[in-house]
Amino acid sequence: MRIKLKELRLGRGLTQGQVAKLLKCTTGTYAKMENESVDITYEKLSILASIYGLKLFELFQSVETHSRDPKSLVQIQEEQIHVLQQEVMDIQNKAIQLHQELRSR
Numbered sequence: 001m002r003i004k005l006k007e008l009r010l011g012r013g014l015t016q017g018q019v020a021k022l023l024k025c026t027t028g029t030y031a032k033m034e035n036e037s038v039d040i041t042y043e044k045l046s047i048l049a050s051i052y053g054l055k056l057f058e059l060f061q062s063v064e065t066h067s068r069d070p071k072s073l074v075q076i077q078e079e080q081i082h083v084l085q086q087e088v089m090d091i092q093n094k095a096i097q098l099h100q101e102l103r104s105r
Contacts, residue, residue: 003048003060005034005048008048008052012051013080014051014080014083016030016031016034018080018084018087019048021086021087022051022083022086023047023048025044045059051079053075053079
């Protein structure tokens, strides 16, 4: 069964890096998922379904099926905001860690 991850991702206006962060994997690993060169665990499939607002079985349906019932622009933007908020939190945590390292010298 083929999952059209790239089409789903692009349809939501997300980058590979943003989806990879949500999956807690590298961008390279996610790219391999899109290219079907690695197996995707059930856990990752569940997260992908959640990201795209789909039920697990719907990941295996054609993208055209999903495009007939698109998410509202507000929902898509809320997803993007969530991804960006997570990125900001990661950067803040890194800045705190670096500050603490500098103070301890």
